[in-house]
Amino acid sequence: MVHNMTEGNPIRLILIFTVPLLIGNVFQQFYNIADVIIVGRFIGVHALAAVGATAPLFMALLGLTIGLASGLTVIMGQRFGAGDNDGVRRSFAMCVILSVAITLLLMAGAAAFMPFLLSLMNISADLYADSYSYVMIVANGLIAMMLYNLLSCACRALGDSRTPLYFLMLSSVLNVILALVFIIRFGWGVPGSAIALVAAQAVSALLCLIYMRLRFPMLRLKRQDWHWDTAFAWQHLRIGLPMAAQFLIISLGIIAIQSVCNTFGAETIAGFVSATRIEQLAMQPMISLGIAMAVFSAQNYGAGRTDRIRRGVRQCSLVSLAFCALAAVAMFTQGREIIGIFTTEQDEQLLDAAWLYLTMSVPFYVFLGQIFVYRNAVQGMGISIVPLASSLIELVLRAASAFILAASWGYFGICCASPICWIAACLFTSGCYFYIMHNLPRFR
Numbered sequence: 285m286v287h288n289m290t291e292g293n294p295i296r297l298i299l300i301f302t303v304p305l306l307i308g309n310v311f312q313q314f315y316n317i318a319d320v321i322i323v324g325r326f327i328g329v330h331a332l333a334a335v336g337a338t339a340p341l342f343m344a345l346l347g348l349t350i351g352l353a354s355g356l357t358v359i360m361g362q363r364f365g366a367g368d369n370d371g372v373r374r375s376f377a378m379c380v381i382l383s384v385a386i387t388l389l390l391m392a393g394a395a396a397f398m399p400f401l402l403s404l405m406n407i408s409a410d411l412y413a414d415s416y417s418y419v420m421i422v423a424n425g426l427i428a429m430m431l432y433n434l435l436s437c438a439c440r441a442l443g444d445s446r447t448p449l450y451f452l453m454l455s456s457v458l459n460v461i462l463a464l465v466f467i468i469r470f471g472w473g474v475p476g477s478a479i480a481l482v483a484a485q486a487v488s489a490l491l492c493l494i495y496m497r498l499r500f501p502m503l504r505l506k507r508q509d510w511h512w513d514t515a516f517a518w519q520h521l522r523i524g525l526p527m528a529a530q531f532l533i534i535s536l537g538i539i540a541i542q543s544v545c546n547t548f549g550a551e552t553i554a555g556f557v558s559a560t561r562i563e564q565l566a567m568q569p570m571i572s573l574g575i576a577m578a579v580f581s582a583q584n585y586g587a588g589r590t591d592r593i594r595r596g597v598r599q600c601s602l603v604s605l606a607f608c609a610l611a612a613v614a615m616f617t618q619g620r621e622i623i624g625i626f627t628t629e630q631d632e633q634l635l636d637a638a639w640l641y642l643t644m645s646v647p648f649y650v651f652l653g654q655i656f657v658y659r660n661a662v663q664g665m666g667i668s669i670v671p672l673a674s675s676l677i678e679l680v681l682r683a684a685s686a687f688i689l690a691a692s693w694g695y696f697g698i699c700c701a702s703p704i705c706w707i708a709a710c711l712f713t714s715g716c717y718f719y720i721m722h723n724l725p726r727f728r
Contacts (some may be wrong), residue, residue, distance in 0.1 A: 289443055289580045290587040295599035300578045301443065306572035307539055308436075308449040310565065311456040315572055320561055322463045323477050324554070329473055329634070334414035334549040336557025337407055340539040341398075341419050347531030348390060349430040352383060353437040354575070355527030356520045358582050358666060361441035365586030376438055377509040377519055386528075389428040394423035405539060414474040421475060425482030432489035435496060438503065440579050448501075451491040459484035526668035533675040537682035541701055544690045555637025561637075562622055563645060566615060567652065569607040573600055574656030581664025595658060595720060597661050604653035609654040615646045641699045648703035651710040658710075658717040670716040674709045681705040 289297045320339075324332035356379040363371035368393035398420055409414050459480055466476030496503055537561075545556045577600050584592045620639055659671045682705040689697025 289583045290589055290592065294580065294592055294596035295603065296597060298573070298580055298600055299603070301579065302442075302569075302572045302576040303439070304446040304449045305575055306568055308452045309448075309543070309568040309572050311452050320557065322460070322467060323474060324558075326464075326467055327473060329554050330411065330550050331414060333553040334411040334474060335418055335477065337405065337411055337414045337542065337546050337553055338402070338419040339557055339560070340535055340542045341401060341405075342422055343538060344532055344535030345390070345394070345423060345426055346429060347535050348528050349387070349426065349433045350437075351531030352386060352524050352528035353379075353430070353433040354578065355524035355663070355668070356382060357432070357437040357441040358523045358527075358578070358664060359520055360438060361579055361582030361664070362666070364442050364585035365583030372442070372502055373509045374511075374513075374516065375520070376503050377439065378513075378517055379434060379504050381510070381512075382517060382520060382524065383430055383434050384427075387427050391423060391426050394420070398423065405543040408546070413549070413593050418478045421478035421482060425478075425485065428482055428486035432485055432492060435489065436494040437599045439492075439496070439500075440575065441582070442500075442502070443579065443583070445504055447495060448488075448492055451488045451495070454491070455484040455488035458487055514632065520543045523663075523666055523668050526672040527663060528677040530668075530671045533672075533679045537679040537701075537705065540679075540683035540700055541686045543696055544686045545695070548695055551633040552637045555634040556641060556695075558634070559638035559641035562615075562642065566611040566646075566649070569611070570604055570656045571647070572651040573653075574660040575608070577598075577657055578660035578664040581661045581723070582666075585665045590721070593661060593665070597657060597717070600657050601654060602662075603703050604657050605650060608649040608653045611649055612646045615642055637695060640696065644696075644699040645702050648706050651703075651706040655706065655710050655713055660718060662713075662717055665720075667720060670713065670720070674713045674716075677712055678705040680710045681708050 289301070320332060320335060323335050352377045357375075358373055360375040360379065363369075363375055397414065402412065402416060402419075420448050432448075432452075436452075439447045462480035463477050466472045466480050470476060472479070521683055542556075545553055577596065580596050581593050584590070584596070620635065655674065659674055662670045685701035685704045689700050691697070693700070
């Protein structure tokens, strides 16, 4: 079912859209969290460190597919908001063509440069073999990841956040079952975890494709919809590529932190990985609100309802602050117990490293939440330069903080890097949003 977000109470529409999206994002996080927990509990701390040491590369690949799919389908959302069904179909066909082509290039690039990237990340010799096998299996399955995210974003562009959720929930359960079977029953070790992840994502993509073909007449493409139009392709790429670059840049900042962290030893690496996985879960309400804001903004921008964008941003900003407060309470009251889920070995160094990172980052979630609201509101209007610049600020400050502060303060310095970049990026992004809304005719 598709939903028009150009009429009705903005925050009600956004929250109705957000809830299934949030559930889906939490389940998507279970892909990687389940792998980490299973690897840590059934193989050991060193295997957990091997998977965790490459986690930023996995997040970079995942972020590229999500960013590209989200950016490409902005035009779909705008065409839907304008009531142009032919434009929706043409846009969807163009999204498929561009995403497949770019994904194949990414897979080729990963195969060529992965050894160099792992070397750049300071992967130690005792972790290298497992790290390389894990990340390359994920990279070779990138087409399944891209297909699922594209189909999900296409549904969301039309206001439907429920359809992708059902298949994602099913495949998340399948991922856990396959990981347990491949690791415990077959003894495939770390590679078994990666194979389970890719197989589960392929299942969710296939099921989503079949369902959309049967239930979404608007997306049943005709031969003429596949006609190549360079100008139309560029209209998609000028939003899709910067948004993909935005996710990549953020991931590069995390890679910089991880490369510094990888010099501290297996226990510290495992603790850092455990903490960041918990943080990823805590961030899902903020991320989901941001995605909902992008869809809401795109549809209302296409319909010329910029007054609704302003109202939606104000309301969404307040809801994000409430989510951040709840996340902070949950972290400070239950964080240390949650960390213990990742391993059966009660390693105090691991627990202390994870707890330090969480206590340093949680108070600054308020800034991170606002970044998602303002960045996605601007992105939905098709203005991609601001999110890209915001991401560059995050990259520079996160990397610089990690390298400089770690040299003086050790692991504590690494824990300071994210809060510093969140504050700066929030101030920049919110300032740009208000400037754009004040001078909106110049940006149309």
